[in-house]
Amino acid sequence: MKQRLTILGSTGSIGTSTLDVVARHPDSYEVFALSAATQVELMLAQCAQFQPRFAVMASAAHARELADKLQANGLATEVLQAPDALEQIAAHEDVDAVMAAIVGAAGLGPCLAAARAGKRLLLANKEALVVGGALFMDTVKRHGATLLPIDSEHSAIFQCLPEDRTTWAQRVDSILLTASGGPFRARDPASLSQITPEQACAHPNFSMGRKISVDSATMMNKALEVIEARWLFDLAPERIKVVIHPQQIVHSMVQFNDASILAQLGTPDMRVPIACGLAWPERIESGAARLDFSQLAALTFEDADARRFPGLHLSWQALRAAEGTTTVLNAANEMAVDAFLHRRLSFDRIHAVNLETLEKMQLPQAPGSLEDLLAVDARARDCARAAVQRWALA
């Protein structure tokens, strides 16, 4: 029986890598539904190749445009419109697994819908878990969903941890998330105000979407990954460490209480964690190049300089603060990065917007529901929008 897949965000970097792996295994996987925001032409091409039952677009206009093109090409895929349709294709009774590859908090609703339906949830969309936190993990557990990390560091940790989750806490001292340090790791911090979106999106090892690429450059990606790891592996923040490893051959490590360290290595190619998530506990061909140790110059490791990467430490700070603070941090960062990408804010002020939003946002009570979380997210975005305007003019 083939695994029937919904791919949320199929036209993005993770989405297209997922379809690359799926196309290598036509006897094991079939595409049930795809989703995108605005890329109609790419979605049309994906529908022609994989013939999904449904395709979802973010707006009525893009949905109509896709429907017309599908009809003109004699393709039977039915077009639906987000946001309701995203939850529909994530939870559909004819779906076995959902690849969560939408960028940002926008992916939280469909992720929770997949979890409530007890699906195999392949999570790349780290912001959904950063915002959802305890509610996300409780929903997975309560409905018997299977949550598999796709983020390369968290996939590495998952591959190194013992299968028996009940004994992790006693055997694991800490986990070490590796980080590239981004494209400006060795650059003079005084010159960061001049950085352009194109420079910030030039990641040293991976070709990724624009938002995560900027996050890697500020190391806010690693801050989000610390929060993601806290929830995925139920670890206290102080047991989650970060080490800069520019080559990104070691994708992260687990430090056990007998001083052993287990690590997962490989070429920096997202098709490896994607294949791992699709096939787990089996393994399938990912298409990634094999690591040739004779060609490896050196594997180096260094501390993350708090001066150069002030955003990284906001993760542990937010995890120790009032519940909902990580939702505020994520919302502020999404707004600041979007302003930077649209040239309304300089690169070196992304952190200032995040800091100011955290300082100004009051959290009277813990957000206990999705509605509460979305309300905190919306208020934080309003607060961050004002901070962007202030810092853009300063």
Ligand SMILES: NC(=O)C1=CN([C@@H]2O[C@H](COP(=O)(O)OP(=O)(O)OC[C@H]3O[C@@H](n4cnc5c(N)ncnc54)[C@H](OP(=O)(O)O)[C@@H]3O)[C@@H](O)[C@H]2O)C=CC1
């Ligand atoms: N890229 C990578 O290597 C890695 C990515 N991740 C995580 O995976 C997620 C996806 O990243 P990536 O693939 O790089 O992102 P991209 O920006 O490349 O793709 C995002 C996808 O989501 C769609 N989308 C964007 N906004 C919305 C919205 N508001 N509602 C519905 N769909 C939307 C896009 O549609 P459209 O194409 O039409 O704009 C696209 O299909 C992120 O959370 C990222 O942090 C984690 C590890 C590595």
Ligand SMILES: CC(=O)[C@@H](O)[C@H](O)COP(=O)(O)O
């Ligand atoms: C491929 C992946 O998982 C990204 O999160 C990438 O690792 C970015 O890494 P840095 O944030 O360490 O540059």
Ligand SMILES: [Mn+2]
């Ligand atoms: Mn990562």
